[in-house]
Amino acid sequence: xxxxxxSGGGVVQPGRALRLSCEASGFTFSSxxxxxxxxxxxxxxxxxAVISYDGSNKYYADSVKGRFTISRDNSKNTLYLxxxxxxxxxxxxxxxxxxxxxxxxxxxGQGTLVTVSS
Amino acid sequence: xxxxxxxxxxxxxxxxxARITCSGDALPKKxxxxxxxxxxxxxxxxxxxxxxxxxxxxxxxxxxxxGTMATLTISGAQVEDEADxxxxxxxxxxxxxxxxxxxxxxxxx
Numbered sequence: 001x002x003x004x005x006x007s008g009g010g011v012v013q014p015g016r017a018l019r020l021s022c023e024a025s026g027f028t029f030s031s032x033x034x035x036x037x038x039x040x041x042x043x044x045x046x047x048x049a050v051i052s053y054d055g056s057n058k059y060y061a062d063s064v065k066g067r068f069t070i071s072r073d074n075s076k077n078t079l080y081l082x083x084x085x086x087x088x089x090x091x092x093x094x095x096x097x098x099x100x101x102x103x104x105x106x107x108x109g110q111g112t113l114v115t116v117s118s
Numbered sequence: 119x120x121x122x123x124x125x126x127x128x129x130x131x132x133x134x135x136a137r138i139t140c141s142g143d144a145l146p147k148k149x150x151x152x153x154x155x156x157x158x159x160x161x162x163x164x165x166x167x168x169x170x171x172x173x174x175x176x177x178x179x180x181x182x183x184x185g186t187m188a189t190l191t192i193s194g195a196q197v198e199d200e201a202d203x204x205x206x207x208x209x210x211x212x213x214x215x216x217x218x219x220x221x222x223x224x225x226x227x
Contacts, residue, residue, distance in 0.1 A: 044221040108160040
């Protein structure tokens with residue numbers, strides 16, 4: 001069965017960095033684009049970044065452009081999000097999601113909480 | 119930047135029909151997708167490509183789209199359908215990211 005398991009969240013001070021991971025299993029990871037989606041406490045969903053199946057194309061939301069980097073290691077079936085220069089407004093649950101055609105986000109991880117606070 | 123607009127809340131009694139709308143300028147040309155999120159849980163896809171229902175999603179969930187508005191309909195809403203619902207779509211710029219609507223809290227009581 002398809003599984004996506006995020007890790008790497010925690011409490012971090014403003015200006016510091018954190019790297020999230022999303023380990024995939026149960027499907028051919030290298031065939032799918034992948035997304036990071038976040039949800040601030042009590043707020044809605046926000047797409048953060050997307051990476052193509054082979055890592056050749058990446059897209060970022062304006063709110064994280066220049067600070068966050070999405071990457072993947074298809075040999076390890078793992079998606080990453082490197083988050084630098086973190087701000088309090090980056091506090092959120094971060095989900096990874098599989099981008100299927102035609103279903104779009106058909107599988108999501110359980111989420112990992114990132115708290116940016118001094 | 120592109121926006122999708124949803125009503126903040128919808129309330130129905132059990133057994134009634136709930137309709138949640140999503141408006142966006144690109145919806146005449148782009149598909150809408152709908153996600154259900156129950157408290158503390160990850161979102162679940164309930165409708166894709168405007169009208170299609172994934173396997174395992176009850177038949178009472180349906181979708182439609184006309185002009186700049188997409189609609190999620192829950193026919194005979196049940197208490198367990200109480201959740202936040204989000205639409206998702208893309209604009210016509212070729213931007214890969216897409217956007218989510220602000221979400222609609224469905225109350226069934």
